[in-house]
Amino acid sequence: DNVNNPYKCTHPSYQVHKVSSSPLVIYIQNFMTPSERQHLRQISSSTFRRSAVAGNSGAQRVGIRTSQSTSLPPSDPIARCISERAISFQGFDIHESQLEPLQLVKYAQTERYDFHTDWLSDPNYVTSFNGGNRQSSFFVYVHVSNDTTGGGTNFPLLAAPHDNKWCDLGILECDELYTNGVTFRPLEGNAIFWENLLPESGEGDPRTEHAGLPLTSGDKMGMNIWTRQMPLSEEARREDLPVDF
Ligand SMILES: O=C(O)CCC(=O)C(=O)O
């Protein structure tokens, strides 16, 4: 960014396709532009560390995630622009303060994130300090190398949509003969959005279980955009919390 070419937040005309009504899952093509993705890779190149996992028994669960994570400074203009997009997508009713700092996660060959939910089951983490639970998730594919194989995002409990278009567009993994829920292939710039909590009770929806499948070759970077039920306290947004917290 310089004086002659100041950055201005504009939004790409993304395309949306409903995957499931219950739980609500929406696939979004072109959610993030190539220049945004490049910027995110640049500013994060030296800040990654081994991903943490929030859970009842941290030590036991930490092995299920072998990726590296970093959160973005909320003041970054591109992070702000993407946050604005995520709010507008959800119908504007969400306040900025309900978003966790945007999180990048990257995987090298063999790395993965085993089955989990993004909503937190441990009441110790579901506090008003932290804005309650995670109401919704976006997972955006920020970078996928040309030689990437594997590394899809699998939702074992979702019913796959039937139309061949999902396969023809390369969005879904359609090679597997057995039913294995839905596996999204990592496609740069595209995103999956879903709601984590049951509408009536606000309890975590077990059907949103998912995994980042192991990369068999190449590398992959994604972004998590998590919206909490309530505003996170200023401290919680400022604090250098464990990245998956
Ligand atoms: O890597 C993926 O495809 C999914 C990652 C994920 O579920 C997470 O970071 O919570």
Ligand SMILES: [Fe+2]
């Ligand atoms: Fe997840």
